[in-house]
Amino acid sequence: MLRRFTLPLVMLLLAYVLWVGSEFMELALGVAFFIFGMICLEDGFKTFAGGALEALLQRSTDRLWKSLTLGITSTTLMQSSTLVSLITISFVSSEMISLAAGIGIILGANIGTSTGAWLIAGLGLKVDIASYAMPILVFGVLLLMQKSKRVKGLGNLILGVGFLFFGIHFMKEGFTVFQLGFDLSAYSMTGIYGVLVFTLIGTLITFIMQSSHATLLIVIAALAAGQVSYENALALSIGASLGSAISAVIAGFAANLGGKRLAAAQVVFSLVTSLLAILLINPLIQLVDWMSGYLSIGSEDYLLKLALFQTLFRVLGALVFMPFISQVEALLIKVLRFVPKSIEQPIYIYPEVLETPSTVVVAVRKEVQHLFDNAFGLLARGLSLKRSTLESEESLSTAVKTTKRIFPLDVEDAYEEKIKSLHSEIVAFISEAQMRESTREATEELYVLRQASRDIVSAVKGMKHLHNNLSRYGLSANLAVRDRYDQIRLDLARLLRELQVLLAEEPSSTTALSLDSLRLAVQKASRTMTDELDEMIRYRRLTASIATSIMNDENYVTGIANNLISAVNALLTREVDETAEAFNLDEADIQQLMNKEVDSPLESLKS
Amino acid sequence: MKAKKLMELVSQFLDADSKTQQEEIKSIRKVLKELKGKELKLRAKLAEKTHSDPEDAEAIKLKLDVIYAQRRKGVMKVFTLKRKSVTNKNTDKVDD
Incomplete structure (x- = not known):
């Protein structure tokens, strides 16, 4: 409050002094x-x-x-x-x-x-x-x-x-x-x-x-x-x-x-x-x-x-x-150090859990989910959206369009406090667990979960780069630029919301299958953005330098999205589910859908 | 019980591969059913959103496309397994 009035007051005082005393x-x-x-x-x-x-x-x-x-x-x-x-x-x-x-x-x-x-x-x-x-x-x-x-x-x-x-x-x-x-x-x-x-x-x-x-x-x-x-x-x-x-x-x-x-x-x-x-x-x-x-x-x-x-x-x-x-x-x-209270402490992994391979896997899975939850909050803030907005059923496009300010966020500090410390604990815990007697399945699952933890870390690191440009261009007066950044924020916000819903659901055989549609959405969004930017450069609605900045940011978003999807996939897949594998879409299937070559709807299935 | 029928039952009992295939078909059908349920829910949601939120409707259509593709893969797998099963039986009959 005081800060807001300091400059006008100083200027008024200075103007008065200069007016009264020309000396x-x-x-x-x-x-x-x-x-x-x-x-x-x-x-x-x-x-x-x-x-x-x-x-x-x-x-x-x-x-x-x-x-x-x-x-x-x-x-x-x-x-x-x-x-x-x-x-x-x-x-x-x-x-x-x-x-x-x-x-x-x-x-x-x-x-x-x-x-x-x-x-x-x-x-x-x-x-x-x-x-x-x-x-x-x-x-x-x-x-x-x-x-x-x-x-x-x-x-x-x-x-x-x-x-x-x-x-x-x-x-x-x-x-x-x-x-x-x-x-x-x-x-x-x-x-x-x-x-x-x-x-x-x-x-x-x-x-x-x-x-x-x-x-x-x-x-x-x-x-x-x-x-x-x-x-x-x-x-x-x-x-x-x-x-x-x-x-x-x-x-x-x-x-x-x-x-x-x-x-x-x-x-x-x-x-x-x-x-x-x-x-x-x-x-x-x-x-x-x-x-x-x-x-x-x-x-x-x-x-x-x-x-x-x-x-x-x-x-x-x-x-x-x-x-x-x-x-x-x-x-x-x-x-002067990071306040220990603000450093995220692991909740589920502690020495007693190391006793049996199955408890290790369950605890690590929960801890990685805890890490994902932290990343969720950080990424939401990085997108200048409230966590509560993502967790509710509010319209995300309205929330993005009505954004008045980009939230100030020191991603580096937040990463150190909320992500890195927890990731390090998870990695150390898994290493400790692997030194003990374990089953092949447990070892395999721990490997997958460690990779999931790493994916979450990579996603947050991607936000570090993205947030810089969002701060600069996110609320640009140039509508073409603002629209693109709004789209980037909206795509990522939607993904975060979907992933959180999936993690909260009672797991079934089809839960992990839902990730295929998210993969497709990410690829589609990326292609649409690239096409739009190409057209804008062609018709000189955007300078090539800004367009390339947006392309880079779009690339970060795709990276963040893919990392998050991989992490959630690991969290949702309890064991190697051969039945689900029969349904999973591979890269070729997704490409087919991208090109709209898939016959829709499957009439044969309706019968 | 005729000897032929008895032989068939014994053969089924001993043929673990065929049993596994049946179980696989069963579990695939279960997933297909779940996907169908999901599809119905999404269709209802799509009807709601088509006018109120076109962007959300687009996202739902995309999910439906994916479910179609996944179900198609599942159905193809069931066909393949069934064909395999029939072929095995025919081979057994020819052997008889």
């Missing part, structure tokens, strides 16, 4: 340009992600010092710790790098952030960088207009640099204008209260702008214009570090387990660093003064001294944190 105009424009520049840089680097960046990340994280250096250099180059953090989170999540290596990169990125302060303080406010920004922007736009993705990416990078420069320029100008009307320095505070209040202000500014870089820019520009005192500027910069921890918490909520752990590490690190900086602010100021003498920084050059302070307290934080990385990693792995 703010350039300042606000500077911040806007700076943030836009960072977005362009992020977009530009993302274009090159998947290549050199990933390779570099993987190769350079086997030692802590390498991770740290990588974090520092990549953030220095990209001027965006957010992008480095995001890429690191994705690598930790996919287990391509360890959590410890990820923490190392985050520490490095935090130090790397302070290089921005050096750039702005040392160069940005002393040189007229706006004059460099103009030609940079011209070339950036030119490259952005090209077709090649890589050239466009390069254009984004150049534009990003240009807008960063412009942002710095306007902020500087903004504070100069601002100075004429207001004197914020009158509100400066000293002592520990000053440190705490300005740290809080810095945290708030960073939280609002979601960028410690932008906060640092404001602080440096305000310091250059004499709007804040040096001590208060230091406290503001500590706040910038703390503020980025809040951003990390927000990012962590949305991330998966790896991301959550890394975000937690970032929060702990930011808290430790900020706390150290607040507690040791006076010794740090003395250290800055002392080091400034060696680095030829003038005693009145507060901008560079602020940059030095930034670097020092961040390095200090990293130095204090580094010896405990492995302990922090172990602690995070221990504390």
